[in-house]
Amino acid sequence: MAGAELVELAKRRGFFFGANGAYGGTAGFYTFGPQGAALKRNLEDAWRDRFTLQEGNREIEAPTVMPEAVFEASGHLEGFDDLLVECGECGESHRADHLVEDATGIEDAEALPGEEVEELIREHDVACPSCGSPLAGRDVEDFNLMFATDIGPGDGQPGYLRPETAQGIFVEFPRLKEYARGSLPFGITQIGPAYRNEISPRGGLLRLREFTQAELEQFIDPEADEPPLERVEDVEVRLYPATAQDEEDGEYLDTTVGEAVSEGVIGSPWVGYYLGVAQEWYERVGVDTDRFRFRQHLAGERAHYAADCWDAESEVDGDWIEIAGFAYRGDYDLSKHDAYGDDSFTVFKRYDEPKTVERATVDPDMSVLGPEFGGDAAAVAEALETLAGRDPDAFEDETVTVEVGEGDERETHEIDADVANFSIEAVTENGEHITPHVVEPSFGVGRTVQTLLAHAYETDEVDGEERTYLSLAPEIAPRDAAVFPLVTNDEPLTDLAGRVAADLREAGLAVAYDDSGSIGRRYRRQDEVGTPFCVTVDRDGIEGDGPETVTVRERDSAAQARVPVADLADELAALRTGGTFDDLIDRYGAVETDVETTTEN
RNA sequence: GCACCGUUGGUCCAGUGGUAGGACAUUAGCUUCCCAAGCUAAUAGCCCGGGUUCAAUUCCCGGACGGUGCACCA
Numbered sequence: 001m002a003g004a005e006l007v008e009l010a011k012r013r014g015f016f017f018g019a020n021g022a023y024g025g026t027a028g029f030y031t032f033g034p035q036g037a038a039l040k041r042n043l044e045d046a047w048r049d050r051f052t053l054q055e056g057n058r059e060i061e062a063p064t065v066m067p068e069a070v071f072e073a074s075g076h077l078e079g080f081d082d083l084l085v086e087c088g089e090c091g092e093s094h095r096a097d098h099l100v101e102d103a104t105g106i107e108d109a110e111a112l113p114g115e116e117v118e119e120l121i122r123e124h125d126v127a128c129p130s131c132g133s134p135l136a137g138r139d140v141e142d143f144n145l146m147f148a149t150d151i152g153p154g155d156g157q158p159g160y161l162r163p164e165t166a167q168g169i170f171v172e173f174p175r176l177k178e179y180a181r182g183s184l185p186f187g188i189t190q191i192g193p194a195y196r197n198e199i200s201p202r203g204g205l206l207r208l209r210e211f212t213q214a215e216l217e218q219f220i221d222p223e224a225d226e227p228p229l230e231r232v233e234d235v236e237v238r239l240y241p242a243t244a245q246d247e248e249d250g251e252y253l254d255t256t257v258g259e260a261v262s263e264g265v266i267g268s269p270w271v272g273y274y275l276g277v278a279q280e281w282y283e284r285v286g287v288d289t290d291r292f293r294f295r296q297h298l299a300g301e302r303a304h305y306a307a308d309c310w311d312a313e314s315e316v317d318g319d320w321i322e323i324a325g326f327a328y329r330g331d332y333d334l335s336k337h338d339a340y341g342d343d344s345f346t347v348f349k350r351y352d353e354p355k356t357v358e359r360a361t362v363d364p365d366m367s368v369l370g371p372e373f374g375g376d377a378a379a380v381a382e383a384l385e386t387l388a389g390r391d392p393d394a395f396e397d398e399t400v401t402v403e404v405g406e407g408d409e410r411e412t413h414e415i416d417a418d419v420a421n422f423s424i425e426a427v428t429e430n431g432e433h434i435t436p437h438v439v440e441p442s443f444g445v446g447r448t449v450q451t452l453l454a455h456a457y458e459t460d461e462v463d464g465e466e467r468t469y470l471s472l473a474p475e476i477a478p479r480d481a482a483v484f485p486l487v488t489n490d491e492p493l494t495d496l497a498g499r500v501a502a503d504l505r506e507a508g509l510a511v512a513y514d515d516s517g518s519i520g521r522r523y524r525r526q527d528e529v530g531t532p533f534c535v536t537v538d539r540d541g542i543e544g545d546g547p548e549t550v551t552v553r554e555r556d557s558a559a560q561a562r563v564p565v566a567d568l569a570d571e572l573a574a575l576r577t578g579g580t581f582d583d584l585i586d587r588y589g590a591v592e593t594d595v596e597t598t599t600e601n
Numbered sequence: 602g603c604a605c606c607g608u609u610g611g612u613c614c615a616g617u618g619g620u621a622g623g624a625c626a627u628u629a630g631c632u633u634c635c636c637a638a639g640c641u642a643a644u645a646g647c648c649c650g651g652g653u654u655c656a657a658u659u660c661c662c663g664g665a666c667g668g669u670g671c672a673c674c675a
Contacts, residue, residue, distance in 0.1 A: 538635075
């Protein structure tokens with residue numbers, strides 16, 4: 001349990017803190033300090049490496065402000081809109097639309113305007129579910145979780161800050177499919193901020209009004225495309241299926257991705273594939289697998305379009321928090337934009353062999369229909385065409401009967417079959433337009449940062465003194481290394497230390513230089529921000545005829561190796577990308593120290 | 602958004618109707634050849650607005666922010 005201590009450390013050492021403190025602070029907004037910003041960037045780079053580069057996907061960057069029409073199509077305008085009513089007696093807030101639905105049997109009261117819901121509450125004498133007092137006469141407040149703004153001067157055009165990064169990908173699909181040369185499957189990623197005007201932001205980075213998402217939209221042909229499941233079939237995962245959650249003493253299912261998919265625990269192979277990829281990635285960036293699981297959504301919490309949905313959850317401070325979601329979204333998103341937007345959100349799927357199909361067509365003689373039906377002629381022609389597709393037999397008689405117009409205007413007409421020019425043609429079809437399905441792994445970056453810090457937070461004793469350190473993965477740690485002169489009143493040491501730091505920076509490493517206070521203090525400073533390696537320049541390294549050497553200290557064990565200055569940059573780079581410190585000691589030799597670490601827990 | 606509690610140097614806390622003190626941290630110097638040592642000095646604070654009062658960091662009201670519970674979390 002390190003909650004309060006971690007928050008204090010995050011503030012003191014520059015990981016993150018509440019934003020706009022000089023103006024009283026703003027709930028739901030956090031600033032990442034120097035350490036936190038570096039950590040977050042490293043995490044995003046690791047995500048980009050795995051989910052964009054390794055998968056052969058492509059990353060885009062769409063605007064954060066989008067026009068209202070986008071969210072009409074996506075459903076956010078309605079779905080993100082809550083109608084709240086507050087009880088005057090006990091002060092409880094309730095979803096007004098839900099209360100009305102329960103009282104009246106109306107479905108989808110959410111879509112009704114606030115005044116109408118107020119009216120319905122009055123008519124049906126809806127009472128507060130908490131205390132039973134009547135709610136009639138109370139204001140129904142309209143609360144939309146999206147931040148609204150105006151695009152352009154004056155009244156402009158209404159726009160919203162995107163509540164998820166995904167829409168930026170879906171909206172641009174017509175062009176993105178061109179870049180994929182019209183072929184499925186392909187994946188588009190995006191890392192960026194999203195905004196939700198949360199009623200009550202809480203818990204540090206856990207529920208913010210501005211937060212960073214890393215999302216992949218994998219577009220597939222549901223009938224043809226299969227994921228490379230063999231790559232992750234042996235990956236071990238801890239699953240928490242819906243059935244287990246329903247049981248009193250439901251247990252985790254420790255299995256492999258391959259098993260879970262073949263046994264149908266995970267419904268979609270694509271979702272299974274990405275759970276496996278994610279599991280490996282989470283281990284790589286330093287999530288404690290004992291405090292990690294994939295939890296299946298219960299039927300009730302699943303969005304209506306999602307056939308199967310799993311969350312990655314991590315345990316932070318005793319609570320399980322959602323850090324990623326994996327949803328099979330079907331064709332929901334693209335179909336909606338196809339219907340609402342101007343462009344085509346389908347791809348052309350070529351058949352293996354062109355198909356020849358017989359198609360009934362008509363070619364009405366408009367020089368007859370025009371004089372006869374006047375303004376209705378076009379409608380009649382269209383009706384004939386529809387009829388030909390539906391019931392070709394109707395054209396076998398001498399006359400054909402069609403209906404045109406709506407409601408009271410509806411009229412029945414009889415037309416000579418000759419005029420319709422009915423025929424059955426053989427048509428060659430090379431393929432069809434299909435709406436791709438979408439598999440969406442969606443990661444919360446801030447929540448992952450919080451998880452990594454919580455899981456990396458350790459205390460032990462070094463030389464009998466208590467120590468706090470962050471056991472961050474070298475790839476993720478804000479800094480790659482720190483460089484110190486062992487003592488500060490020895491000019492050759494400070495000179496070399498300064499030179500070493502400059503060389504390492506030139507080699508592309510993020511390096512801190514520190515010559516303030518005792519050596520132990522400097523080690524502890526770096527331990528607390530998770531710097532994996534500390535380079536110390538000492539007398540032994542510059543005396544004698546051999547090449548200059550320095551000691552490299554590993555954070556968690558406090559063990560040291562003596563490494564030539566000339567090799568240092570390469571060795572540190574290797575350690576960052578998966579090299580082990582034991583290997584370094586094997587090759588260069590350890591430095592004997594009396595320092596001992598204990599690990600509590 | 603409601604209820605309760607809280608807000609004092611960078612951090613964690615003490616305290617007061619007459620504007621504040623500690624610890625740690627930080628900075629400078631000395632010391633120091635491997636793990637928050639020591640010595641000297643320095644920097645730095647009462648969340649914001651209104652009210653009561655001769656006087657408010659302190660009391661009262663409101664707000665902001667934070668914690669907890671409820672509600673909310675497509």
